[in-house]
Amino acid sequence: MSTTIDSSGVERQTLRDYTEKAYRDYSMYVILDRALPHLADGLKPVQRRIIYAMSELGLSSQSKHKKSARTVGDVLGKFHPHGDSACYEAMVLMAQSFSFRYPLVDGQGNWGSPDDPKSFAAMRYTESRLTPFAKALLAELGHGTVDWQPNFDGSLNEPSLLPAQVPAVLLNGGTGIAVGMATDLPPHNLTEVVSAAVALLENPGLEDDELYRLIPGPDYPTPAEIITPAHQIRQIYESGRGSIRTRAMWHIEDGEIVVDTLPWQASPAKILEQIAAQMNAKKLPMLVDLRDESAHETPIRLVLVPRSNRVDLDAVMNHLFATTDLERSYRVNMNVIGLDGRPRVMSLRKILTDWLIWRRQTTRRRLQHRLDKVMDRLHVLDGLLVAYLNIDEVIRIIREDEDPKQSLMDSFGLSVIQADAILDLKLRHLARLEEMKITTEQSALDDERNRLEALLGSERRLGTLMKKELLACVDAYGDERRCRLVERSEARALRTEELMPSEPITAVLSEQGWVRAAKGGDIDGASLNYKSGDGFQHQCSGKSNMQLAILDSTGRSYSIPAHGLPSARGQGEPLTGKVSPPPGARFVALALADNDQRWLLASKAGFGFVTTHEQLLSRHKAGKTLFTLPEGIAPFAPVPAQLEGWVAVATSDGYLLVFDIMELPELSRGKGNKLVKLANGAAVVSVAFLAGEHNLVITAGKRSMTLRPGDWEAYQGLRGRRGTQLPRGLQRVDQLGVE
The missing domain is CATH 2.120.10.90 (DNA gyrase/topoisomerase IV, subunit A, C-terminal)
Incomplete structure (x- = not known):
């Protein structure tokens, strides 16, 4: 880009250069700071800032709920200077169990419904806190695992990423529209994803057949049937692009059709309207009644009453699958920001492999951070032990010398940190019992130092630790698959004569x-x-x-x-x-x-x-x-x-x-x-x-x-x-x- 300065000191550049730079900067901002999730923690910046702000407010899963407006205010005032409605909607999405496979926000009040996800109450009426699963993203935040960056005005620091203990980018999925690109990541089951991650950790050359056996397909928040054939799902996972078809589940009860699950994001009210419209237009003469018997115990229960027991119920449902939202397709475009900070469409194997690289980095940084703390404490304890062994001389120096700190350092060969620790001792800590405590603590820290150094010095041991921590997350947060994988024939609408x-x-x-x-x-x-x-x-x-x-x-x-x-x-x-x-x-x-x-x-x-x-x-x-x-x-x-x-x-x-x-x-x-x-x-x-x-x-x-x-x-x-x-x-x- 060419820039010139005229005689009056005004900087000048061509309109073409200026617009190119402005549009490029805007595009990169939308891609990297707004629309696409990061491979490391699976979050967009606004989601990451909401979770971090809630943790800073002490809104853990064991705390009391607080007004959502308080959280939104902190997010906007400290980290994310954008519209409050957009920020609150992002927070609502993370609280809806029918939107997120593993919700991060635990809400009280009206947080929307499957019929109308946008029907949530205003933030001044709702209350929230973090879910237990959010701990998997935040637990290691203060352990030197991630880099920190200044907030928008430089008054505070915020984490650039969260140290996720599980591949969250695959668990909750996500959608986003950037400039020139978009993302549509399907959600998955935690138990299956962790099993695949552990298998890749043990054997990086894992066969594709085994990988796709461990992760056979997505697992959406609401139960349904995934009817996309296995070979097509495999092609989607290999290319990062494709389409997944899901279908409602139903059974026959007393001669009537009972629909008890719907595809993800399908509205029961809209489906009822679609079926009723066909009945009113006399395009479903084989049905005589339609009822919504949904209740708290059975959230989805739609009843279709056939005209007689001679009606082919399979043909009726096949027609409804083809003409209503009882069957839906979801686009898959696994476009994420990689570890190098660049967006790209990745295969399932690439996402898991790169996430394991990230997890190995955060684990190593956590262990190194703890080792540094242990070494610092051992250094202080060595100085305190010198003081206890020469207690009389230490007291004399403190009482008589004008510069006791320097005298301690010269007399006993102590460092500045050790001398400061001795001078900060309270008189009541000069008892014989404290010397025994120091010796005991030293022994424990020596053991921990040896263990940490052994872990950091062996990739195999580090991998074993990662495996144990991943399996511990399965024990804490894992659950059963909700969506059945069943291969079905393609739905076909009934011809006019058949209707x-x-x-x-x-x-x-x-x-x-x-x-x-x-x-x-x-x-x-x-x-x-x-x-x-x-x-x-x-x-x-x-x-x-x-x-x-x-x-x-x-x-x-x-x-x-x-x-x-x-x-x-x-x-x-x-x-x-x-x-x-x-x-x-x-x-x-x-x-x-x-x-x-x-x-x-x-x-x-x-x-x-x-x-x-x-x-x-x-x-x-x-x-x-x-x-x-x-x-x-x-x-x-x-x-x-x-x-x-x-x-x-x-x-x-x-x-x-x-x-x-x-x-x-x-x-x-x-x-x-x-x-x-x-x-x-x-x-x-x-x-x-x-x-x-x-x-x-x-x-x-x-x-x-x-x-x-x-x-x-x-x-x-x-x-x-x-x-x-x-x-x-x-x-x-x-x-x-x-x-």
């Missing part, structure tokens, strides 16, 4: 292409009223939540939802308002069934094939080509079929052929295969499907004949053959039927 009531209906098609639906499956379509010049064409039965397939005379198929059909009380509506057939085509048949239902398609030309109902459906209004037919030949109505059975084909010249349906191909579209060999001028007049126990009914004018399974075997043959001629009087077949 509709499943009621029996009969769809009826008229000769002029008008369609309608009557409730019930035993309706006689021919008995309905039709417009003048119109009449009955075809009908089919099924359920109202199915898709209705329509065939036209050119072999094209179309589909529309059955629940959208007009009532049979009127004369219906023209299908041309719902689909767009080609010019000259007429609608000839309907089909209504589940998507996996098999149909036998055939035409007078003697060709046919088997297909499924799903292949009859089309997404487009113009439909699709299903059956390739000779010009002027229309298809028969689809015949319901099964995987095993027999196809019966009657021709206009009086022949009947019965062959195994396995001889016909299953196609999605096409011309099909030859069903029967036709003589010149002959055509197929009817087809039927026979299962093993069916009877075949042949109708010819007013005459009919029933062939039982043992009887129609006489007409069996291979597909494509001519078949066997029917008895005289039945050769002009009108229709084949099955009973």
Whole structure:
């Protein structure tokens, strides 16, 4: 950056240089001093200052609660000169058990609720103190473990970091938005994190499989199911980025759905509103009631009442997982300020490894600080012991010499510190008993010095001490995992037809292409009223939540939802308002069934094939080509079929052929295969499907004949053959039927 000073002594620089520096300084301030947690203690500056200020006020877990305004005032006045509302909100967050996995603040009063975390009372109404877990961050603060820095006005010192005894950066997680970067650290279980830290301490080359077995995934403050597959969680931990999906837990109680846990940060009131909105919009017809039975004993208890015991409750919950906050995803971006003071996205292994380096440093500094204290005390005790052994001479020097301090130093070879300690002795401490106390204390301190020097001189012993202290934290603060890790299939919202009531209906098609639906499956379509010049064409039965397939005379198929059909009380509506057939085509048949239902398609030309109902459906209004037919030949109505059975084909010249349906191909579209060999001028007049126990009914004018399974075997043959001629009087077949 170029800076110049003009003749009048004014410093000048370009606007570009000035704005670049200003923005860079602002960005670094937001990143390092506001938004991102530090790897060492897992805290942002405002959180660290709140915890430290509360400890300075004596608000330990054993003290009485004090007004939160007192804490906020101390934080703002001494360490963090920012807005009081932002500071208080940071304090509230650390007190909410549904926000922090291991809360640091123990609050009395209204500190918000899962329904509305922002509904906490003002700081003048609430009281607070530190939780027992906060001791894990503060216990070693006065033992020379961390560096100290001046506060904003230089009147006080504050710790630059807290000497956390556990990897707090992983325990409570945290979110933050800085300039050009953000962080989203998921919370974890203390027992699992410490187990992994101990394993890495013992074996820095620990296999990834073992590491991810010890920490299988996050553990959020509120119980739920983590449904992200294990291999995806592993990829997130290795890259530091990804997304974790969680889902509410539920069970069936007296035929009703009871939701008893919700994903982290999900609001029960909002979920109830989401479900109620779908019920009001008639998008959840399978539910008739919704209750919130949450109480103090059961904080979350949402009850969903199904319409009947035939409702598929798993499908209902799957739909709700896809459309409400009963399932939520949480972004993971493990961006923290490292030990070198630079922000970076780290893997799980990197975070734990670097934290162990930090913990080794703080442990070593603590031991060295204590060793220095011990050595200083031993030095003083050596001087006091000299005084006791020469008590008379010491008293004489003090009484007679003008400069007793210098005389003591010259006479006994004492240091300034030792001479001062002797001169500060009270007369009552000159008793023989005090000499024994000094000797005892010296012996104890000598032992402690030897132990400390042994620890500081051996990395192995230092690691053993770190391990013991970590496991002691598990004993003090560890708990069971709250979130179960379960692999589930992806939630899918129910289609519109699946959400509709499943009621029996009969769809009826008229000769002029008008369609309608009557409730019930035993309706006689021919008995309905039709417009003048119109009449009955075809009908089919099924359920109202199915898709209705329509065939036209050119072999094209179309589909529309059955629940959208007009009532049979009127004369219906023209299908041309719902689909767009080609010019000259007429609608000839309907089909209504589940998507996996098999149909036998055939035409007078003697060709046919088997297909499924799903292949009859089309997404487009113009439909699709299903059956390739000779010009002027229309298809028969689809015949319901099964995987095993027999196809019966009657021709206009009086022949009947019965062959195994396995001889016909299953196609999605096409011309099909030859069903029967036709003589010149002959055509197929009817087809039927026979299962093993069916009877075949042949109708010819007013005459009919029933062939039982043992009887129609006489007409069996291979597909494509001519078949066997029917008895005289039945050769002009009108229709084949099955009973």
